[in-house]
C-alpha cells in the first residue's frame with residue numbers, strides 16, 4: 001500500500017527540470033519551491049532552520065555544507081542576490097558520518113565575514129573538500145594561503161564571467177600560492193561579450209596554465225538557445241587536449257569550417 005503523507009515539499013534547481021510525478025505520492029498537500037519553481041518561495045522558518053540532512057535517502061558518500069548564503073555581488077546574469085540577499089553567515093549543516101569528502105556549496109566562500117571559522121571547521125574534518133564558489137576578485141594572500149593548505153578534492157573553481165574585467169594581475173598573484181593546474185575557471189559567453197573579449201579571457205588563462213570551463217549563457221526561463229559560435233567555443237575550450245593543442249582560430253569543428261571565420 002502506498003505510504004500516506006500529510007504534506008510533501010518538493011524542490012528543483014532548474015526551470016527546465018521536469019516536474020515530479022504527483023500521482024506517485026499519496027498526500028493531502030504538495031508544496032513546491034526552490035529556484036526551478038520560484039525564487040521568492042521560502043520554507044517555513046521551523047523547516048528552514050533545521051540543519052539535519054537524511055543522507056541515507058540518496059546513499060550520499062559526501063557531506064553537504066554551507067557556511068553562508070547570499071553574495072556580496074549582484075552580477076547581472078545571476079539570481080543569487082535576488083534569491084538569498086547579501087552575504088550572511090549561516091549555521092553549518094550536520095555532517096554525514098559516512099562522508100568521504102565535503103561539498104561546500106557557498107556562493108562566495110571567502111566573502112563570508114566568518115570564512116576563517118569555515119576554513120578551521122573544514123580542516124578539522126580531515127576530509128577532502130570541494131569548494132564551488134571562490135571569488136578570485138576578493139582573494140587576498142591570507143585566503144590563498146589557507147586555500148592551498150586545505151585538502152582539496154579536485155580543482156578550485158573560480159570564475160571570470162564579466163568580460164569588461166581584466167583579472168590578469170589577480171590571477172597572476174593567486175597562482176603564486178595555488179598551482180594553476182589545480183584551478184578551473186568558469187568563463188561565461190553569450191552574455192554581452194564579444195568574440196575578442198571571450199578570446200582574451202581564454203588566451204590569458206591558457207598562458208597562465210589555468211583550464212577554463214566555458215558556459216554559454218542560459219536565461220532563467222531557459223528560452224535562450226546558445227548560438228553555434230557559443231557551442232563551438234565551449235566545445236574547444238572544455239576539451240583540455242583541444243584547448244592546449246591549438247588556438248580557437250585553428251579549430252575546425254565541422255568539415256570546411258574553421259573558427260577563424262568568427263574573428264573576421
Ligand code: SF4
Pocket residue numbers: 071072073074075078079080081107108135
Ligand atoms: S559572484 Fe557568483 S554568486 Fe555572486 S552574484 Fe556573481 S555570479 Fe552570483
